[in-house]
Every structure is written in structure tokens, then in C-alpha cells.
Amino acid sequence: MRQIKIDYRRPNPVPQPAPRPAPAPNQGRPPVRGGGTEHPGKTRRCNRHPGVHMVLAGYNTEWNTVRYLCPMCHAMGLPPVEVATGVINAYFPEKGYGFIENGGPRIFFHLSDLATRFTPQLGMPVTCRVEANDKGLIGREVTPR
Ligand SMILES: [Zn+2]
Secondary structure (H helix, E strand, C coil), X not given: CCCCCCCCCCCCCCCCCCCCCCCCCCCCCCCCCCCCCCCCCCCCECCCCXXXXXXXXXXXXXXXXXXXXXXXXHHCCCCCEEEEEEEEEEEECCCCEEEEECCXXXXXXXXXXXXXXXXXXXXXXXXXXXXXXXXEEEEEEEEEC
């Protein structure tokens, strides 16, 4: 069985909206759907409703985040999910927190908000869900990308 390798890494953090014309005929790769500032082809599921795929619902220009909507959460009156794509630009291991830069207001994150076990490093590309409190923006489920 032939394996098709797809490289989902995105070396350039700037979204590239320019559509490519017809792909080379022998490439054998499925077309990448979606886009935006997230990994191409990556779909996002709701936390509360893991079986539900959320739909891209626009951009939050104030936070520079991509907004996703779970139809079921929406029906329950819950707010959409804001997703940031950025890099870790400050980290204080002894204090257990740091900040993410995504082109909007800085996003605070705490070690307890890492989605997986990893050691944050300066310049590390990450995504996270963003919430706000009275002190500013907070990153949740911080994930390396
Ligand atoms: Zn939901």
C-alpha cells in the first residue's frame, strides 16, 4: 500500500490566500480544503460536543483570532470559540506562565492550559483558544503547531 505523505507544517506564518492553478497531474495529493490562518485541512471539534464539527464563522479583528461556531453551543446561547495562531514570545518557567503573540493583544497562558505535555520555548509556533477576563486575553488548550 502506497503511503501519501502530506506535510501540514506551515513555514510561513502569513496566510497565503493566492489560489494555485491546477495542480500537477501526477502529484496524487487530495486538494486541501478550508484555509484561513489554521492548518490547512484541519477541522475543529467542539469541546462540549466532540461529535460536532465547528464551522468557521469569521474573524475577530480585535483579537486577531479565527472564530468557530458549534451549532449546538450556539443553540444553547454559548459564545463562539476564538482561535489564535501565534508564537510564544515570553515564558517564565519558574512562574509557570508566558505570553503568546498573534498580532492582536498579547495572550497570557499558564502551564495548566497546555493541551499536551511540552516545554514552551521562545519563538515556538502555537495555536490556542482565547478567552478574555478583566486582565486581558487568556490562552487555553495551547498546542504546538
Ligand atoms: Zn458545542
